[in-house]
Amino acid sequence: MPAPDLEKIAADLESLEETIIARLIDRAQFRRNRQAYLPGCSGFEGEAEASLFAVRLRYQEEMDACFGRFCAPEERPFNRGLPPPRRRVHLPENCLKIDDYNRVNLTAAILASYLELVERICPPGDDAQYGSSVEHDVYAIQAISRRIHYGALYVGESKYRAEPRRLEALLASGDRERLLAQLTRAAVEDRILDRVARKVDALQASAATNTRHRIDPAVVRDYYAAWIIPLTKEGQVLYLQARRPDR
């Protein structure tokens, strides 16, 4: 079992910022299109109950499951009952000590928070481009989910290794507030928030202002502050609770 590679973990998390922001910018080129999120309005054959968004997410995850996406620890599915992989997936050995990756699955909260975010990044109204909207939604939440679960699992393990006894004691005490405080690195979080806001600007700097809808860096910064970072720490708690004891 290799030790967590802190530099690689930080690099991967940072690299996912670009991906998340690019996906949000793509989605924001379409209007809010609330119709696409209404249950019972999918307009999809044989899908009378679901929203078009929910149908697209399920189709995407069924395909991804066949390709083995959810074998990776940080790829947690939004749906249950997905098909088994149809290929053997090569996964590098990892440092995690958890038997069932789905013990750390924050997709329900990610989904709810994302649907609010759509309202804040997209221009209001309806352009009838529902298919494109939900396609980009799915890519965006998959990137957000990967970031949160990656941070939950790998940063959780590396924090544990840095001070196992203190974290064990807090876990045993059941004092969730103090455990979360112990997992918090305020200076790191501030640096992430500033960097994310700068990247939103940078990734839009060259776009034609009259044609591309621009998203507000403060909105993405707020989303990181209100959801991505807290859910990552929430996932670290779940990870530590599910972590196999060292022998």
Next chain:
Amino acid sequence: MPAPDLEKIAADLESLEETIIARLIDRAQFRRNRQAYLPGCSGFEGEAEASLFAVRLRYQEEMDACFGRFCAPEERPFNRGLPPPRRRVHLPENCLKIDDYNRVNLTAAILASYLELVERICPPGDDAQYGSSVEHDVYAIQAISRRIHYGALYVGESKYRAEPRRLEALLASGDRERLLAQLTRAAVEDRILDRVARKVDALQASAATNTRHRIDPAVVRDYYAAWIIPLTKEGQVLYLQARRPDR
């Protein structure tokens, strides 16, 4: 039948540049991974002949077909025999005069040129991340294909309307070279090439240099010059050849 909206067409084409570049940068975070493109090496259950890339592309297009993607004129499939849409797609009325959009389908050339491009944007070697590589490949070629077919159809129609008699005469003469010359706007092409190179730089300006693999703006510029722009004009010829006569 509305007239082509030149401003919107130019804006859409320009906006697709960001999408193409972002997708290429995403792909370039993985190694070349030639294994993923070898026929007979998919490692996918029941897919002994194909490459993993080909399997992923087919799965993606089968899903997209169900959602009605290929009802849009500029979305031409790479595969044949895809399922019919399972939802009614709302398409705005368009200005095109062509009965079968697949008369303008350049996907074979796009595919071949893209596979060469992968070699030029990705770091050499193999990181065994085949699933992620082909996932990003598919998103990248879909964006490239949309750009080329959009330019072929809509710019083709607008060029026809600007000088119908001259283009009719060139079409009738069968002089392909002169027809292509007539469709060429050298100053516009130069502007696109410069803008694309600048955007590749801008989209990578904020990325951590030690962790993100960067792609060379000249490579993307060259790909636009050697493939995207010529294939777009090639598509304009196909469009004009298939165009229904005005009444």
